Amino acid sequence: MEHTTTAHAENHSGGHKEIWKVTGxxxxxxxxxLALGFxxxxxxxxxxxxxxFIKGTIIILMLAKAFYITAYFMHMKHExxxxxxxxxxxxxxxxxxxxxxxxxxxxxxxLRNTYDGHFRDRKEIMAPTHKVEEMxxxxxxxxxxx
Amino acid sequence: MPAQKMWGGGKSPFNVEYGKLMxxxxxxxxxxxxxxxxxxxxxxxxxxxxxxxxxxxxKSYPFAPESANAPLVFVSIMTFILIISSVTMVMAVQxxxxxxxxxxxxxxxxxxxxxxxxxxxxxxxxxxxxxxGAWWGRNPFPNADGTIASTNFTNYFFTITGFHGFHVFSxxxxxxxxxxxxxxxxxxxxxxxxxxxKAGLYWHFVDLVWVFVFTCFYLI
Numbered sequence: 176m177e178h179t180t181t182a183h184a185e186n187h188s189g190g191h192k193e194i195w196k197v198t199g200x201x202x203x204x205x206x207x208x209l210a211l212g213f214x215x216x217x218x219x220x221x222x223x224x225x226x227x228f229i230k231g232t233i234i235i236l237m238l239a240k241a242f243y244i245t246a247y248f249m250h251m252k253h254e255x256x257x258x259x260x261x262x263x264x265x266x267x268x269x270x271x272x273x274x275x276x277x278x279x280x281x282x283x284x285x286l287r288n289t290y291d292g293h294f295r296d297r298k299e300i301m302a303p304t305h306k307v308e309e310m311x312x313x314x315x316x317x318x319x320x321x
Numbered sequence: 322m323p324a325q326k327m328w329g330g331g332k333s334p335f336n337v338e339y340g341k342l343m344x345x346x347x348x349x350x351x352x353x354x355x356x357x358x359x360x361x362x363x364x365x366x367x368x369x370x371x372x373x374x375x376x377x378x379x380k381s382y383p384f385a386p387e388s389a390n391a392p393l394v395f396v397s398i399m400t401f402i403l404i405i406s407s408v409t410m411v412m413a414v415q416x417x418x419x420x421x422x423x424x425x426x427x428x429x430x431x432x433x434x435x436x437x438x439x440x441x442x443x444x445x446x447x448x449x450x451x452x453x454g455a456w457w458g459r460n461p462f463p464n465a466d467g468t469i470a471s472t473n474f475t476n477y478f479f480t481i482t483g484f485h486g487f488h489v490f491s492x493x494x495x496x497x498x499x500x501x502x503x504x505x506x507x508x509x510x511x512x513x514x515x516x517x518x519k520a521g522l523y524w525h526f527v528d529l530v531w532v533f534v535f536t537c538f539y540l541i
Contacts, residue, residue, distance in 0.1 A: 191415070198408050205404070209397050212540045216376050216392065220465055230541040237536040241529055248411050248525045255336045257327065262345050269356055276360050280367030288370070298370045302463030302470065 197247040204240050208233050344519045348526045351488075355530050358484065359537055362477040371464030373474050375539050378455075378462050383445050396539045399442045400531065406435025407528040410496075414521040417514025422503060425514065429500045432524065436493040443486050447479070455479075478538055485527070485534050492527045495520050 215229045246252040251259060287294040327334050335342055366372055376392035385391070409431040416424030454461035460475040499520045508514045 191412075194408060194411050194415075198404070201404055202401075205397070205400055208536070208540060209393055212376075212393050233536060233540050237532055240532045244407070244525055244529045244532065248407055248528075249522055255334070258335045258337060258342070258345065261335075262349050265349060266352060268353075269360075272356065272360055273363070276364045277367050280364035283368040284370065287368075294370070298468060300469045301467050 193247060197243050200243055201240055204236050204243075208236050211236075338515055340519055341515065341522070344522050348522060351526065352530075355481075355484070355533065358477075358481050359533060362481060362537065365473050365477065369471065369473065371466055371468050371470060373460075373462040373470050374465035377465075378450075378474075379446070379539055381449055393539065395442070395446065396535065399439055399446075400535055402435055402439045402442065403528050403531050406432045406439070407525055409435060410521050410524045414514075414518050417508070417517040420509075420514070422506075422509060425503050425508075425517065426500065429496055429503065429517070433493055433496045433500065436489055436496065436524075440486065440489055440493065443482065443489075447482075450475075481534060482538065485530055488527045488530065492520075492524050495523060 211229050211233050215226060218225055218229065220226070251262075326332070337345075379396055380392045381389050382391055382395040382398075409428045413425050413428035413432060416428060450456075455475045455478075457476055457479050458472050460470055460472045462470060462474065464470045499517055502508060502516065503514075508516065
């Protein structure tokens, strides 16, 4: 049998320079994500399209981060194409998975909003304010006296 | 290279060691597990009329006054801790490839410290939320529009961050085992540090999952 271990044939490209570059990119992407998150706090809830746009941008940045971690930190970029394909191609199932399930969830909400009176009414019930403080008081009162 | 030549025998079509290939497949299956969790969360969120505002829920940090209102601050610290620990892990892997034992020991130790720091942050956060009345089946936080919320929010939060935290915990244990094996010269005897590369893949995956969890729960 000709050698079956290829351990030492693996290519080790990159080096410290590449690591720092990728670290820098990940840091910048995270900071931009956080900046968008802070910005979104001041966007009113009923400005749906604006909020969705920001959320979409954050998701794209998230995918970019995922790419850099997998490609450089996990060395995926330096593997053989066969290996990349066998791991990445199955993950494309997620495209269908995400679209189908989120569509389903949204459709379920619309159906219940139309036909389920209880669900419809729930939108109107306001949560008591200062609920957190109340919970604390209740917890303290229910503690057994020592 | 034509397929016939690649798969015709006498060559290694994946050009990686068996264990590393299997680690990739394990991580792929784990990605499906996390993906299923997050998609389930998304489905429920899309089927709800309201959802709590993460900026009103996650707004505290350790040693903060009661009135603290610092959304995103603590969780960004957690995110950076995990990124830095990923960087030190890459350093450990590279040092291993160059057979530099001392550098492996140093970088692995730093990675373990990073992992422990992240777990401590998460433990604090869970405890803080618990004292506010949040737990599985209990949700004190109203929806963003002030209407009463279901317990879906806390259920998903604790289940998914808990599952991720468990991965971090296992990663720390694996890295500690790697550190002990390095210190006892086991890799020196083998002549290679391939085991560290597999542990490294797992650790980066934990960081990768956090990128998704962080976005889904804290940002959007």
